[in-house]
Amino acid sequence: xxxxxxxxxxxxxxxxxxxxxxxxxxxxxxxIKGERNLLVDTGFRTESCRRALLxxxxxxxxxxxxxxxxxxxxxxxxxxxxxxxxxxxNKVYMSALDCKYLMGSQxxxxxxxxxxxxxERLQKTESGRK
Numbered sequence: 001x002x003x004x005x006x007x008x009x010x011x012x013x014x015x016x017x018x019x020x021x022x023x024x025x026x027x028x029x030x031x032i033k034g035e036r037n038l039l040v041d042t043g044f045r046t047e048s049c050r051r052a053l054l055x056x057x058x059x060x061x062x063x064x065x066x067x068x069x070x071x072x073x074x075x076x077x078x079x080x081x082x083x084x085x086x087x088x089x090n091k092v093y094m095s096a097l098d099c100k101y102l103m104g105s106q107x108x109x110x111x112x113x114x115x116x117x118x119x120e121r122l123q124k125t126e127s128g129r130k
Contacts, residue, residue, distance in 0.1 A: 002059050004016045011032060011033045012030060014028055015030065015053065015056040015057070017041075017042075017043035017053050017056075018048060018049070018052055019043065019077055020049075027049075027077050028041070029041045029042060029043060031056075031060055031062055031067075033060070037066055037067035037068070038067065038068055038070055039057070039067050040069075040070045041071060041072055041079070042069065042080060042081035043077060043080055043081050045084065049081060050081050050085065053081055053085070064085060064087055064090075065087050068091040068092070068093065069085075069092045070093040070094070071092060071094040071098065073095070073098060074098045079094075083120070
């Protein structure tokens with residue numbers, strides 16, 4: 001998918017992320033390069049989406065430690081990889097309604113999404129120490 005990356009405006013790049021098995025075929029993720037980079041949307045939380053996204057970011061020489069994320073909305077095809085690729089301490093921007101949902105005012109199967117993401121990160125960290 002690297003060959004499909006395009007600069008749509010100065011310092012703004014469209015990074016297509018394939019959505020395997022989905023009739024939409026691909027997500028348009030965008031990167032705004034600057035003093036601090038901004039990644040807009042991240043694709044499904046699948047290995048193929050994550051790999052394509054990270055390969056594209058690498059091709060554009062984007063340092064994730066210097067990159068924040070903007071989620072246009074919380075649908076899985078737009079937000080799925082955010083928790084996995086976001087370095088500790090970086091920011092995620094989203095609408096107030098999506099933030100309210102993520103922070104747990106609305107719960108999914110009794111567990112807030114934020115709690116579930118934190119627990120998954122903790123488990124990854126703990127298993128990496130063994």
